[in-house]
Amino acid sequence: MVTLPSGLPEQVAEDEDLARFLVQSSQYNTLMVKPAAFLPNPRDRTTSVSRHGANPLDRLWALGAAAAGARTLHGAAIIRAKVVTDAELAVAADEPPLRHAVIRDWPWIDSDPELQKAQQKERAIKLASAAGAPLLRHP
DSSP states (O other), rough: OOOOSSSSSSOOOOOOOEEEEEEEGGOOSSBBBOOGGGGOOOTBBEEESSSSSSSSSHHHHHHHHHHHHHOOOOOOEEEEHHHHHHHTTTEEOSSSSEEEEEOOOOOOOOOOHHHHHHHHHHHHHHHHHHSSSSSOOOO
C-alpha cells in the first residue's frame, strides 16, 4: 500500500471523513450547508476537500486556515467519502498540501451547459444534504 507524506494511504476509504472548508458566507446558514459549497471549480473541475473529520477541532481549523489562505474561514462541512461515491463522484488523494483530496468526475457537458449545471447541482445537493449543519468557526 502506498503511503502519502501525510501518512495516509493513497486510496481514500469510503468510511473516511472529508472536510469541505467554507470560505464564503453564501455557502451555508446555521442550519445547513448549501449545495453551492460543493460545486466544482471550473478551472480544474474538482472540489477541494481535506481528509479529516470534525475532531480534533484544533487540527481541523489548522487545516482549514491553511486551505483558506487569505480568505476568511467560516467553518466546515463534514461528509463521508461514501456519500461522494454514492453521488456518482470520486474522491482522490491530492497531496500536497498534507491530507488534501479532491472530489472529481463531476458531469462536464460542454455541448449542453444547462444539463451540466443541473447534473452538477443534483450531486451537490446530495453532498450538502449529507453534511447537514456546518461546523462553524468562532474566532
